Amino acid sequence: MTAIPYTTDVRPDTGVTNPKLGMWLFLASEVMLFGSLLSAYVLLRSGALTWPDQSAVLSVPLATVNTVILIASSVTMLRAWTALTAGNMRQYRVRMGVTLVLGAVFLAIKTFEYSDKFAHGLGPATDNFLGLYFVLTGVHVLHLAGGMLVNAFLLGPGARMWRSDPRRFTQRVEVAAIYWHFVDAVWLVLFVVLYLL
Amino acid sequence: MMDWLGMPVAASAHAGDVDRLMVLVHWLMLVLFVGWGGFLLYVLVRFRRSAQPVAMHKGMRGSWSTWIEGGILTAEVILLAFFSIPTWSARVDAFPSEQQSTVVRVVAEQYAWNVHYPGPDGLFGRTDLALLGPSNPLGLDRSDPAGRDDITTINQMHFPVDRPVIVHLSSKDMIHSFALPQMRVKQDAIPGLAQPVWFTPTTTGQWEIACSQLCGLGHYRMRGFYTVESTAEYEAWLAEEAAFLLEQ
Amino acid sequence: MRFFKYLVSTDHKVIGLLYAGTSLCFLLIGFALVLVMRWQLAYPGEPVPLVGGLFGVANAPGGIVLPEFYNQLGAMHGTIMVFLGVVPLAVGAFGNYLVPLQVGAHDMAFPRLNLGSYWFYLAGGLVMLASFFVTGGAANNGWTSYAPLSDLAPGHGQTLWLVGMGLIIVSSLLGAINVITTIVQLRAPGLTWFRLPFFVWAQFITSFLLLLAFPALQAAAILQGMDRLVGTSFFLPSGLAVSGQALNVAGGGSALLWQHLFWFLAHPEVYVLILPALGIVAEVIANNTRKPLWGYRSMVYSVFVLGFLSFIVWAHHMFLTGMGTTISAFFQATTMIISIPSVIILSALMLSLYGGSIRFTTPMLFALGFLPMFGIGGLTGLPLGLATTDVPLHDTTYVVGHFHYLVAPGTLFALFAGIYYWFPLATGRMMNDLLGRVHFVGSLVCMNLIFMPMFVQGLAGVNRRLWDGGEQYAHAQSVLSLNVTMSMAAFGLAFFQLFFMVNLFMSLRGGRVVGANPWQATTLEWSTESSVRAYRDPYVYSLPGAAADFVPQDQPAEPS
Ligand code: HEM
């Protein structure tokens, strides 16, 4: 079997590799997914007779902390990739490790937020705002967890590729980073829409 | 040339507008289909392999296909701008005044049409979810002064002829669709939304109300009846219903 | 064991054939369901002959189809035909098999993803089928699953429908990413954008529609799943009372939200059903007229416009939900505008016949049959797209006739054309011509006898989705007997599909063995080179002065 071209090489006339294009296409559909959920939010909120004061129901300080954490993790993810482009595997491991830990802290805080809501008898069925809050953040958390799985793979078993095919490995990390930034960006939107507006 | 489509009798004031557009569109469709079909048949015969052993590399010349496409677009714009939009606007933007109309509430449920006339005082009584019961599917509050004289029926509607009718449509459970084929009226009854619809019956007769939106296993039998009659007959029917109400 | 090996192969051809086999099975299942419905419509309340006993007492006591069961059949017929039959065949099978070949690639860009997409599809299909066997049976709220009906539907059928759709959506997304990346990245040297066969363009735009429209249904399915399982009220407005009981939910939701999300997917989805068909027909017509397609570029531009516009017409399915003049005018206008690129493509295909040297091969017959059938489907869309005439026609059998002309004698004919045309590519053998012709003539006649009367009934005001076919209604009486005609024709259609099935299996083993390029075609899928290079436009047929009446795309220019 012949290897599939442009898996690691950039195709000159299109300017991308296959995995990168694939990732951008995937993110386009993700934009539509979150866009649909957000438009459901807009439609339900604008049609509602009453809508709770969002920032009173949710904890803005916790979410602010989480926002800072995710932005930081985006930075470390980016720096993990630049470490690879500089050929520094040790540094990559540290930075990728930090990215993972930051993701885990985000999840921990989110779990605390959820359980705090449940403890106060608030759940998705309470009203449509909380329903949307749980759906939107839940879908986001699933995306984040998926990204963490990929990152863990790239830190653990997947890192073996560094020795056999460093260029391809670096590109994998780059594509994973694009995804990670997207998940981060989605959170920023959710933070504004669900906590602040 | 109106009835070749076999539509139900047109018995409301705006039915003629709907049917005219329907006929025009179908003429357009027919002309296009016959034109294209004729062309297709001609080409298939003329350019069969035995008549045309070697194909022309260049094929058809000229730009008349662009003209046809432009023609279709023009026809569509005319149908849209001069027929469809004005008729639609007359249905949804120009409601008659309630004083000059017969006003009815219709509340759809699986699988019946609950009909609510305001009675002699012209006011609808209060309704409340808590009052729902087998004998009170509308949840009408009879202790409300406005509701004391209200007339309710199930699956039965009466309208006086030549007077606008306003139906305030709603639903208790699923989405239903309130269709009066002879009035050229069809409107979804959507829970949570108030849907007014109006028409002016111009011909007397007895016909059926059909639910047009899948609303469950009994959708096929969600059938009601409506009668368009002279004002005198309509008044008599109201009086009869009012007397019936007093007996209870 | 060998079969198992096929199930895990990442070769695009094997995956394409897996898709083909699976989707043909689903088409058959979807068709079988509708045959039961057609019996019930023609003879309401009479026991279904032969198979009536198989459905179980809960569905069909004494073989008589219950209304609940009829609604299951209807919803699952639509779902299976659209999502598990036609799209997987048109995109999964034809796309997978042909796109890499036609762009001169060795495989799809992401072979393992490709296999994954097949597995998600199969899983989704099996979940859908399994839902027939849970208590309460399969989903029975129409393929549109309008809320609140679907939200509140008892049993697990609707929940499984959501799960099944979720899996199918994932499958489609993976497939779409793969097809687009393959076309963008793996085009052979020399194969510039405007040298792509029209089929590839059709698949390209189709994939974008899948990629960008399906997430809306995914979102909707998540929300509906929450409503059903967790008790949220996204689609449940306040003040609902079901069976005389006030419903105990928070309320505040919107029943129309579901329709918006659903149709935002489902309108582009109808273009997903027809664009690949147009692509197949274009290939077959170019080959069998022995001349280039007329107006290739305008066809490509039209496909782009179609794809774009298909995202802004969705609410023409919702004219009767209480729409003001402005919004209805907008959606009527976009609907009229979108008809123009469709007309351009159809005209180009017809004009391509002019000046040809037409071979009436079996694939060509199906492609030619497609043209007027697709035309009828498109034309009958006009009165449905004008809000005023939609009022009497909405939710009548007229609508059913309209979209079936597009997808049954339309898309299905194109898919048959494709199967007859590319069968030798996959197997090295021809399908039997005589059986193919009988299949075509029989299908053409029966299809029209099934779907033409639907327009007559619809104009008379007969509603769709009626368990008894409208028997109770006075306005249906004059056209009621057509139900029998249509059902007889449906059974006739089943009979003529036997010719196809026999042909398919017989030809696999015993078909006439042919060489590498039996149709003397020009496009790259017929090339036998291991690595190809394109030198010219896709359809160089009957070039004056050329040695043969076709010049393959990969044939080097003659040294002059
Ligand atoms: C070729 C044979 C076919 C026949 C005889 C047939 C017949 C029917 C009939 C009788 C109905 C039910 C109408 C009603 O309940 O009032 C129906 C519904 C439907 N069909 Fe088909 N059909 C065929 C093929 C297809 C194909 C190929 C597709 C899609 C690609 C399709 C998509 C649908 C859909 C979406 C519905 C609506 C289901 C619903 O009511 O929710 N059909 N068909």
Ligand SMILES: [Cu+2]
């Ligand atoms: Cu109903």
Ligand SMILES: [Cu+2]
């Ligand atoms: Cu549409």
